[in-house]
Every structure is written in C-alpha cells, then in structure tokens.
Amino acid sequence: MRQLFIAALVAGLLSSCFISRERSNEPLQKSRIDSLAIGTSTATEVAQTLGAPTEVVQLGKRSAWRYDFTTTKTSGFTIIIISFLNADRRSDRCWLFFDESSVLRHVGTTLDADDTRYAMPWQDVD
Amino acid sequence: MSRVAAILGASCAASLASCIQFSYHREIIENQPAAREVDAFAVGRPSLSEVLNVLGAPIDVFEGADGAPAVTYGGLRSGAWLWNFSLPLSDYTSASFSYTDTSARTRGFILIFDTNERLAIVREGLLGDLREEFMRRPPASVDGDVPGAVPGTAEGDQP
Numbered sequence: 001m002r003q004l005f006i007a008a009l010v011a012g013l014l015s016s017c018f019i020s021r022e023r024s025n026e027p028l029q030k031s032r033i034d035s036l037a038i039g040t041s042t043a044t045e046v047a048q049t050l051g052a053p054t055e056v057v058q059l060g061k062r063s064a065w066r067y068d069f070t071t072t073k074t075s076g077f078t079i080i081i082i083s084f085l086n087a088d089r090r091s092d093r094c095w096l097f098f099d100e101s102s103v104l105r106h107v108g109t110t111l112d113a114d115d116t117r118y119a120m121p122w123q124d125v126d
Numbered sequence: 127m128s129r130v131a132a133i134l135g136a137s138c139a140a141s142l143a144s145c146i147q148f149s150y151h152r153e154i155i156e157n158q159p160a161a162r163e164v165d166a167f168a169v170g171r172p173s174l175s176e177v178l179n180v181l182g183a184p185i186d187v188f189e190g191a192d193g194a195p196a197v198t199y200g201g202l203r204s205g206a207w208l209w210n211f212s213l214p215l216s217d218y219t220s221a222s223f224s225y226t227d228t229s230a231r232t233r234g235f236i237l238i239f240d241t242n243e244r245l246a247i248v249r250e251g252l253l254g255d256l257r258e259e260f261m262r263r264p265p266a267s268v269d270g271d272v273p274g275a276v277p278g279t280a281e282g283d284q285p
Contacts (some may be wrong), residue, residue: 060193084148090156093183108178112157121152121205
C-alpha cells in the first residue's frame with residue numbers, strides 16, 4: 001500500500017515537470033565571419049556572406065549591422081499550485097561596423113548560445 | 127461531519143488550483159563582462175576595435191552625440207516570486223491579474239566613443255537609464271513648435 005502511494009506521488013510529480021527550448025534566427029558560423037576582411041570587405045560582400053542582418057543602426061554617416069542567434073532553455077516543475085521555473089537565455093552575436101564608404105572597419109563577436117543550460121532555479125549555471 | 131469537511135476542502139483545493147498559481151521564476155540573460163576588464167579601459171583611450179576584441183559583441187549599439195558609436199554590455203540574473211490569479215468568467219474568457227514583488231532590470235556598462243572612435247566615457251548602471259541619458263536626441267522639428275502649423279507659413283504671412 002505504501003509503495004503504491006509513493007509510486008503515485010512520484011508519477012504525479014514527474015507529470016508536472018517540463019522543459020522547453022526556444023531558438024531565434026540561425027546559428028552564426030564563425031568561419032563565415034572570419035572570412036570577412038576588415039578594411040576590405042564591403043557591406044554588399046557581408047550581406048552576400050552572412051545574409052540579411054537582424055538590425056541596422058545608423059551612426060551618423062556610418063552604420064553597424066547586428067547578426068544574432070538566441071537560445072532560451074526553460075525548465076521547471078509544478079507541485080499543485082506552486083511552480084519553480086528557470087529560464088536561461090544566451091546568444092551568438094556579431095556586430096559589424098562600416099565606415100562612410102560602407103567598408104567594414106570593426107567586428108565584435110560573442111558566441112555564447114552553446115552555454116545555455118537546463119537547470120533548476122537553485123542550481124548554479126554560470 | 128468530517129466527511130463533509132473533507133469534501134468541501136477537496137473542492138476548495140481543486141477550485142484554487144485552477145484559479146491561483148504561485149511560482150518562483152529565475153531568469154538568466156547573457157553574461158556581464160567582468161568589471162576588471164572594463165576598468166582596464168579607463169587608461170589609454172582604446173579604439174573601438176580594441177574594445178570589441180576584449181569584450182566581444184555588445185548587446186546593443188546606438189548613436190551617441192555627434193553620431194559617434196555607443197555600445198552596451200550587460201547581463202541579468204534575477205529571481206522573483208510571482209503569483210497569478212485567474213477567474214473564469216465564461217467558457218472563453220477570464221479575468222486575470224499578476225503581481226511581481228521584484229522588478230528585474232539589466233545592469234551593465236555603457237562605453238561612449240568619440241567621433242574618432244576612441245573610448246571617451248565608461249559608465250556602469252542600469253542599461254535602460256544609461257541609454258536614455260546618452261542616446262542622441264533627434265533634432266527638434268520646426269513643425270512641432272506650433273501644433274498644426276504648415277511649413278512655409280506663419281501668422282504674419284496671412285493676407
């Protein structure tokens with residue numbers, strides 16, 4: 001009888017656990033970014049290599065383009081009316097800065113999307 | 127009597143479970159750069175390229191004064207208890223209300239460059255406030271000075 005109760009309790013708790021993953025845009029390919037040459041590549045060549053940017057920012061006569069890929073992993077569980085949730089969101093980002101002639105001048109890249117983790121709220125994921 | 131109380135209690139619990147929810151929600155967004163890395167830029171006025179090489183891609187770029195670039199780095203680590211109450215009013219609608227006891231806002235650094243793309247200002251704080259402080263304001267519209275005014279006309283131009 002006791003085993004049946006424990007089994008029912010475990011089954012009830014397990015049924016309320018969940019995980020989900022949300023992805024935005026396509027993963028950035030470092031090899032393609034590295035193929036761009038600062039001081040030589042033009043905005044047209046960048047668009048041909050990386051595709052359309054997610055965002056374009058005007059900086060006076062200059063501009064900056066953003067490419068990103070974001071992953072969000074959410075996990076948690078619910079016990080009757082109390083839920084515990086953890087959402088971890090990190091991204092691959094690349095900002096490309098162009099001068100007045102639309103020539104690539106600066107590139108900043110961060111590839112953190114793979115560091116996203118499923119975890120419970122009390123777990124250390126840094 | 128105890129059976130009636132048990133049935134009533136079970137009914138209340140079942141009703142509450144469908145109306146009210148408590149949750150603890152932890153949110154992790156991006157990684158904030160180490161303060162020591164940013165503090166190292168205080169000396170020497172590095173270029174935009176040097177900053178990008180050390181800190182990577184910023185989370186935001188916008189136009190500062192004179193069209194110079196401003197970049198922000200930051201991350202969020204927040205945890206908050208939330209509760210949500212939802213009362214079904216009909217088969218298809220419900221009234222709901224939620225309350226958060228802490229508001230999560232992203233802290234980080236803003237780095238302002240001059241027109242030669244050399245670092246000029248470094249500030250730490252809430253990124254929303256910093257962006258509001260340093261973002262270039264669009265020029266005031268002449269048309270906006272007089273509501274309903276038509277360009278090229280003035281009160282003195284009336285025939």
